Amino acid sequence: MTVLAPISTYCQDLPSLIDRAATMLAGAKCAAEVLEAREAAGLAYDTAKGAARLGRAKAAHDDLVAAAHRAQADALEIEALAKRRLADEYDSAQGRGEVKRNGGNRSTVEDRNTASASDIGLRRDQIYDARQLRDAEANDPGIVRRTLDDRLARGEEPTRSALRKMVVDAAMRGMRPQRRPNRCNPLYVAPTREQAAWRHVTGIFRAFAEWATDENLALARKGMREASDTPFHALDAKAIAQGSTAFTTIKEWSDA
Structure with missing residues (x-):
């Protein structure tokens, strides 16, 4: 009982962490609040991942590990949604001239006074990751949730790296040019x-x-x-x- 107690406590705390992240994201009205929601979802994910790791190390009941995995999946879905919103917020800010475009031009007064990605707490790789998530969902709606559910159904841990791989594949499919009409069939008419x-x-x-x-x-x-x-x-x-x-x-x- 003493071995399982810490794991059980972890799992009991997870729903409140996930609910908090989901509520923060639903109520977010600006990029800063979306960032906070993303951080809250990341905390829930890290907590769930730690609970699952501890459960495997302590040979805990499968139900506890499965519950931790489900919480990981829910946290990753919220985090992914927050990243997609960040991509939209960031691109909109660039369009309005509130954030520098890639590279920037330090020779102008306007550019020196314009915020950079680091000024608003984002790294370029995070922006790239967020845009990939957004583009993957646009190309294949529901890809994030399906990827997470597939891993859960197979009894596998839903991780950021596994989700990222599926997202990159979906995003790359969206970047490929559409196939041209089959010119071998003279009767083909594009709809x-x-x-x-x-x-x-x-x-x-x-x-x-x-x-x-x-x-x-x-x-x-x-x-x-x-x-x-x-x-x-x-x-x-x-x-x-x-x-x-x-x-x-x-x-x-x-x-x-």
Whole structure:
């Protein structure tokens, strides 16, 4: 009992650390507050990582280690969201001339009086990392959460390095030029934006219809109940409500 007590205490503290980081980020109104939320998420991640390491060293029950891993994943998701917001805030500040662009020009009075990345507490590698996260999510929405969930499902520890690798791959895919139309097929006609949008809708419906077996729906319902106390349950519920409204609208189009 004395061996497990410190680990159990760690795990009990983790939800409050994660809730604090999520609340800080949700209420952040400027770059400085986003930075504070990122630091809070980083603290939650480090605490969860320490709890998991201690649990493995002490041969703690699998449930305790799994709980620490889930907390790591939640903290990384909040940290990733904070970094994406920082990328947007930083680029907007550069666009307004409030922060120097890369390199800068010290020969001008305006540039000497303009803040640099270090002046606002950021390193260039942190800005690069934040932009990669933002671009990866734009290219492949949900990549961060899917990467974390995949590692949890395999019983692996969700780490910053593993997340970074997946993010870099997604960002690089987004930078590659799109394939040109197949010139070997003389009948090929590129779809219009409207046709592409409709194909996107029908593709989502078909994929969901194929997935939505009675077994999978039962599993999803159980998972929903288990997730009801997680920090992001309210956001999930909001997304489902918005998606349901959109699906109803599309069904009305089809029935008209």
